[in-house]
Amino acid sequence: MLLFLQTTINGLVLGGIYSLAAVGFSLIFGVIGIVNLTHGIFVIAGAYMAMALFAAAGVDPLLAIPLIGAVLFAVGYAYQRTIIDWAISRASVEASLVVTFGMAMVFRNLLQLWFGPDVQTITPSYSFDSVAIGPIRVDMVRLAALGASMALLTGLTLMLARTHFGRAMRAVAQQPLAASLSGLNVRRIHGLTFGVSAALAGASGAIIGIVQPFSASSEVAWTLNAFIVVVLGGIGSPAGALAGGLVLGLINAYTATYVSPALTQAMMFLVLVLMLLLRPQGILGAAYGESR
Amino acid sequence: MTAASSSSAPETEAATEAATGAPLLEVRGLAYDYGRVTAVQDCGFEAAAGGVVALIGGNGAGKTTTVQCVAGALRPRAGTIRFDGRDITGLPAHEAVELGLALVPEGRQVFQQLTVHENLLVAGRVQRARADLSANLDKVYTLFPRLKERRAQNAGSLSGGEQQMLAIGRGLMTGPRLLILDEPSLGLSPILVTTIFRLIGALNAEGITILIVEQNLHQTLTMADHAYVLEKGRVVRSGGGRELLDDPAVKAAYLGVA
Numbered sequence: 001m002l003l004f005l006q007t008t009i010n011g012l013v014l015g016g017i018y019s020l021a022a023v024g025f026s027l028i029f030g031v032i033g034i035v036n037l038t039h040g041i042f043v044i045a046g047a048y049m050a051m052a053l054f055a056a057a058g059v060d061p062l063l064a065i066p067l068i069g070a071v072l073f074a075v076g077y078a079y080q081r082t083i084i085d086w087a088i089s090r091a092s093v094e095a096s097l098v099v100t101f102g103m104a105m106v107f108r109n110l111l112q113l114w115f116g117p118d119v120q121t122i123t124p125s126y127s128f129d130s131v132a133i134g135p136i137r138v139d140m141v142r143l144a145a146l147g148a149s150m151a152l153l154t155g156l157t158l159m160l161a162r163t164h165f166g167r168a169m170r171a172v173a174q175q176p177l178a179a180s181l182s183g184l185n186v187r188r189i190h191g192l193t194f195g196v197s198a199a200l201a202g203a204s205g206a207i208i209g210i211v212q213p214f215s216a217s218s219e220v221a222w223t224l225n226a227f228i229v230v231v232l233g234g235i236g237s238p239a240g241a242l243a244g245g246l247v248l249g250l251i252n253a254y255t256a257t258y259v260s261p262a263l264t265q266a267m268m269f270l271v272l273v274l275m276l277l278l279r280p281q282g283i284l285g286a287a288y289g290e291s292r
Numbered sequence: 293m294t295a296a297s298s299s300s301a302p303e304t305e306a307a308t309e310a311a312t313g314a315p316l317l318e319v320r321g322l323a324y325d326y327g328r329v330t331a332v333q334d335c336g337f338e339a340a341a342g343g344v345v346a347l348i349g350g351n352g353a354g355k356t357t358t359v360q361c362v363a364g365a366l367r368p369r370a371g372t373i374r375f376d377g378r379d380i381t382g383l384p385a386h387e388a389v390e391l392g393l394a395l396v397p398e399g400r401q402v403f404q405q406l407t408v409h410e411n412l413l414v415a416g417r418v419q420r421a422r423a424d425l426s427a428n429l430d431k432v433y434t435l436f437p438r439l440k441e442r443r444a445q446n447a448g449s450l451s452g453g454e455q456q457m458l459a460i461g462r463g464l465m466t467g468p469r470l471l472i473l474d475e476p477s478l479g480l481s482p483i484l485v486t487t488i489f490r491l492i493g494a495l496n497a498e499g500i501t502i503l504i505v506e507q508n509l510h511q512t513l514t515m516a517d518h519a520y521v522l523e524k525g526r527v528v529r530s531g532g533g534r535e536l537l538d539d540p541a542v543k544a545a546y547l548g549v550a
Contacts, residue, residue, distance in 0.1 A: 164417050171403045171414045177365055178401035178459075180385040181394070183418030183466060 006136050007257040008250065013142040015249020016242075017211065020149040021204035021222055022229035023156060023241035024197030030236020031173040031193045033093050034084065037100040039226050040219030041107040042072055042198040046205025047214045048115050051122050061122055061206040062148050068206050069199035076198025079103075081191040104219065111216035122209040145207045152203055156196075157238045169193055173236065228272045234282030243283045247271075314377055316341040316501050317362065317393075317470055322371035324357050324525075331357040332525040335371070339470065339518075344492075344502040346512045346533065348546065349522035355505040356398050358522070359472050362503075363395035364388035375470070390420050394468035398475045398505075400459040404448030408439050411447050411458055412465050421467035432461040435491070453484040460491070471495060472503045477511075489515060509546050513537040521546075 025039040049068045050061035059067075087099040129140035160166035172179045172189045180186050208214060208222075225248065233244025248268060255267040275282070315338035322335040332354040339345040347355045360366040362373055364385035373381045375393055385395075403411050412432060416425045433440040436457045442450060447458055456476055463471055473492065477485040489511045496502045506512040513519055516533035521542060529542065536542050 164413070167406060167410050167414050170406055171411075174403045174405055175401045177385075178397055178403065178462075179414070180365065181363060181389065181397060182415035182462060183386050183389040184414070185384075185386045 002135055003257065007253045009133075009136055009138055010142075011250035011253030012246060013138070013146045013211075013249070014252055015246035016146040016149040017204060017207055017245070018225055018229050018248050019238075019242045019245025020152055020200060021208065022226035022245055023153060023238050024200040025223075025226035026230045026233075026236055026238075026241045027156075027169075027193060027200075028197045029230065031169055032080075032190050034088075034096045034100070035227075036194075036197070037097065037223055038079070038104045038107065039197070039201055040221065040223035041104050041111070042076065042201035043205040043208065043222040044111060044214060044216060044219040045075075045107075046072060046202030047122075047209040048111060048120075048205075048216075049202065050206035050209045051115075051120055054122050054124070060124055061210050062144055065148065065152075065203045065206050068202045072202035073195040073199040077191045077195035079198070080194035081187070084194065085187065085190070104223070108216050108219055111219075115216065117215065117217075119213045119215045120209075121213045124210055127210070141210045145211050148207050149204065152200060153238050153242055156200065160238065165192070225268075228268055230282070231272055231275055231280075232282060234284035237284065240282055240284040247283070315339055316376055317503065318372075318374040319358075319362060320372050320374075322358060322361055322373070323369045324354075324361055324366055325369055326357075330525060332361070332368075335522065335525060335527055337520045337527060337530070339501055339503050341469075341501055342496075342499060343517040344496050344504065344515055344533075346516035346519040347503070347505045347522055348507070348509055348512060348519055348536075350507075350546065352524075353522040354525035355522055356474055357525075359395060359474055359503065359505055360397075363393060363472060365395065365397075389418050389466050389468075392420065392467065392469035393472070394463040394466045394470070395472040396459045396463040396474060396476065398478070400452075400455045402447040402450070402455050402458050402462070405446055407444050408447055408450070408458055409443040411462055412439075415462040416465035418466045421465060424467060425465075428465050428467065432464055435464075435494075436461055452479050453481070453487075456480060456484075456488060460488075464495075468500060470501045470503060472505075474505045475507065476504070477506060477508045485511065509542075510537070 021043050024042070025036060028034055028036045046068050049071065050064050053059040053064045054061055083099060083103065084096055087095045126140045130137045131140060131143055160170065168184050168189055171182065172184060172186050176186050229241055229244035229248050232247050233242065234240035251267055251271055252264050255264045259267065317339040319338065320336045322332055323330070324332040335354065335358055337345070337347070347358060349355055357366065361368045364380070364383050364387065367382050371381065372379060375391055380388055380391065403414065406414070412429060416428055421428055438454055439457055439461055442454065447455065450458060460473070460476065476488050476492070480488065485508060492502055492504065493515060504512060504516070513533040513536055519530065519533050519536050520527045521529040521536065529536070531539070
């Protein structure tokens, strides 16, 4: 029973991080209709930035999130307004699949050149502390990671629901033509959506850095994770990403504990395939309904 | 039944009416292609400030393409569009709105997963109308009490008529001087159609210039000061609304009476 509880807690913590790492991917697909295969790059870039800031100035990765987010927001915006927009307007939305795949390879190799191929970890002072909840122990870093993830997801949810920018993003997702007729600059909002997505991915990267080892090549896994989370939870909403992330985290933890740590990936994909067969719209369904 | 098409009906050439100053909207030589298919070719018309102008014609005549070019949703291949004396050809839609030109698109296109209120808020934030946001909301809710009742509901849950009201309300939130309505009566019950037309008349009485695209000829032509008949992307006939209504060729082609 204790093992089960401990595993469940681990799974939920992991799930919270998966959710945050995936929500931007979901947002871009929901608003622009692009499968952004560069998503994992933003996650890992966030982790490397957190590592560099921690090594150079001793900045705690969680406190570095605003700075990392701001930088990656600018990068994401510029990336959409140039490369992605060129590809879409000259070819098709589908072309973005090839373009983002190619860009992911370029960026992965650049990260490898810059930071080397070694697996990295960030170890802040509280790395080895833990909190006891009854008989269960939770690592301090994991608790902090979960807290930061939930705070950011809540912030995103509020922004989408309550602000003009959030409404504009949803309007553009549903009816791009009517949105432009209502005075919204659709291209600019696409760019900003990419910016928000990259910023959240970078934030998740900083959190991942203190919880798990990472390297440039782990970007592939984070793009895939985002994909699975979105299929599990449903497209386009933070709630969908949260549901999908938590389910994925639990699957991962239970498989590692009760089946075999070697089979976690296999189990994730098995669930992905089952989900696509049985409930392709995801647990919560598509946030933007029939618009796509 | 006389074959009206063969009779050389009095050619109502583009009546050079005593235009009081320059028209609010002036379209000349407009052309647009979808790939290799030409949808609009050498299309020209104008709308005097404060008037009601109609574009009529069958399916595929190029009416929607024409107004989408005017509103900046499509970029024309050729031609010029002048609004209030200014060349706005190729100006993107979100900038055209800022000049006071609002298109209520065909098929309503409300933001289905946003609430009624949110639909209005999104449009009400354009720069030209931002300062009047709450006044405009009041105005739309007064005009459409139904929308006020349903303000917290998702727009997708509204009936067709309510969605049309919302689409018009959304256009009004931008504080337009020219309101372009693309098939506002499409799919509505006869009673609702009458309601919508009465409303359009009221908006016009408030000073908003109306450009209406319709297939519902009788009510449209009754209301329009001036109308243009489009066929295969060209203006083939134009004249006063009533005048066209009595035109045997128009009757034969579009009203099914000879």
